[in-house]
Amino acid sequence: MKNNKKILGIVMGNTVQSRHIGSDIGAALKNVAGGELKGYSKMLKTSRDEAMQRMVEEAEKLDADAIVNMRFTTSQTMADAADILAYGTAVKFI
Template sequence: MQFSTTPDIPGKIITENLGIVAGNVVQSKHVGRDLMAGLKSIVGGEIAGYTEMLADARDTAIERMVDEAKKRGADAIVNVRFTTSAIMANASEILAYGTAVKLQSQDK
């Protein structure tokens, strides 16, 4: 399924708006990652373990959003956005959301 951060899909016409679809995941920090992050914060630089964790969480949120759109019979999702929030001291949420739509090819 196509999804885009733009309000349309090039070469297609939106024929029906099926509503907002979303996917989220709450990811907790691993104790080992926290220890390494604490050490890394002293010397500076990227905390690769957290980068990987957040990338995996984002992929899961996208997958869940796409699954919801498929259940509604959507052809695509437009205006996709991402947001994060702290749920508690050791857990964060990543939310992916957008508008599920039906598409038709443009006649040229």
């Protein structure tokens, strides 16, 4: 098979989000009753979307045609904040 792509490099996008006091109160109540922590789920989805959009913008600056092997990672940056990182390899089809 012919190699028809050029690897442009790693592209990344990240965001750091802190928890909202309302989400913490709701989470404390859910710990007693059980169930999905919808405030946190919504925050994580928003954070992933934002990190992914920033990664795509970085790839567009390189004039990439695609991002392959895309991944997410997260880490706690401080007691009430988390970093969401989206990363992958930008490629150009030739």
